[in-house]
Amino acid sequence: MDQTIESNLRGIILMVLSMGAFAMADTLIKLVSGSVAPAQIMFLMMAGGSFMFCVIAKLQGARLIDRRVFLPVFLVRYLAEVIAMVGMVMALTLVPLSTVGAIIQATPLLVALGAVVFLGEKVSWRRWSTIVLGFVGVLLIVQPGADGFDALSLWAVLSMFGLSVRDLTTRMTPPDMASASLAAYSAIATLPFAMAWIVMDGDTFLPPEADWVFLISIILLGSLGYLLLTASIRSTSLSVVAPFRYARLLFMVVLGMVVFGERPGVSMLAGTALIVISGLYMMWRERLLKRQTG
Template identity: 55%
Template sequence: MTPTAQNPLKGIYLMVASMGGFAIADTLIKLASGTMSPAHTTLMLMGGGLLVFAALAKWQGEALLSWEAFRPLYLMRYVAEIMGTFGIVLSLTYVDLSVVGAILQATPLVVVVGAILFLGERVSWRRWSAIGVGFVGVLMIVQPGDEGFDATVLWPILAMTGLALRDLTTRVTPPGMNSARLATYTMAAALPFALLWIGLAEDTWLPASPNWVLVFGMVGFGALGYLLLIASIRAAPVSVVSPYRYSRLIFLLVAGMLEFGERPGIMTLAGAALIVASGIYAMWRDRQTA
């Protein structure tokens, strides 16, 4: 498959804007967790996203009913989206915003490794070193060997893995696949799993007292960030735009402190600094190579 035409600067701007949209949606999801279960939150996100993207695709003149939706590449993307969404919702329910944001910043590292292994992209030993430093930062945040290890921190790891796989599959989708149409297929594939989750949890099908302002806000900003992310990855090489995901960490750190009174520990801040530093170094190396 042939990637779309590349425009690195446009891709970078779109990525930062996407991370801002996701950060706002993340904050609203965490606020909504006070009145809704993770399963209900996921249902609202998938259902709302399906309506938004389907309406946008039809407005753009796209035909939604097509066997193309069942191509193996797209099926892989649906699985990655389900994994990433479930991981993020559970992360935002049980883990501090600052910790979630810090771990998600390692997604570009996983994406670059995946691009090297599966898309044939080449990077120098310096980039490999930066990737290693970034993973050390993740270990500092997770602290797997610590006596006070909190297993809920594994949910951001699940989200990170799903998002990385989603980005890789997005990068190699055919140029003719409209972004809104692709998002519609993804939301439609994920919706039954949200319903299954609610059924297994033996919960009511709809939340008892949802805050609809939060629901519409998290769906709207999530949809905006989603479309901008797809556009960013299609506009430039994965290894160029992915490091700019670190901007999401800045947004979430500020939101966590202002809205939830979070005070990240020294290990979390140090680990986040290593992850961001590895991303900044990767950006510098990309510019030097260019």
């Protein structure tokens, strides 16, 4: 087999496995939400993630002590991480899994919009149309002003905004900083907020009635998803593997139907289709332009 084809196939497989791991972690979060408070879930995820990412960083030979972590771009990234995590945990607790999966998949479209506004990137009318079409998809899912509007779905929208700002600021971080170190800094910075949230709610840090098999699995699956994602991106071109990020949406829709008996409506499916089509078209256009200028 040609080496390029082999590396592309490997990257695609790793990306799909990564999205599967993330989707399974999301499903377990929803399952434990009945006995574990959102603040406790966030604390355990960040505490476990801090440990796992620090170990990964050390195994990769990356630095864990860096004065640059207090630069303004990092502080904004930490705040965005907090917003994204709060929105995600609350959404997974209160909103159908398939709905959460569909909304957060619009993140790349919002990142593209942010790159125009904050980084001064030039965008053609085709890309503007793609961004608008994707957000029409989000509106179809959320349905503001309609009888079927569920205000709780705004938690997923909040998470989407947080993830977008996090991804946007990631572009502005020093390129020599290891991904594992960056993930460790974000997890550690988020811990104080999670701890304060628990104290304000009057909960304990370790939920006594929790299923620890599920909780440990959430941490391990989240860390595994990150490792597989990193390995996928490093295996081949990002333009090859990026479209397969949408596998997470497919996994979440299927898991939502099988585990929770969810049945996505017509507007939900239509909105999801618009988001996926918009995202895939935007990636295809970027790949085409790189070929033309390369």
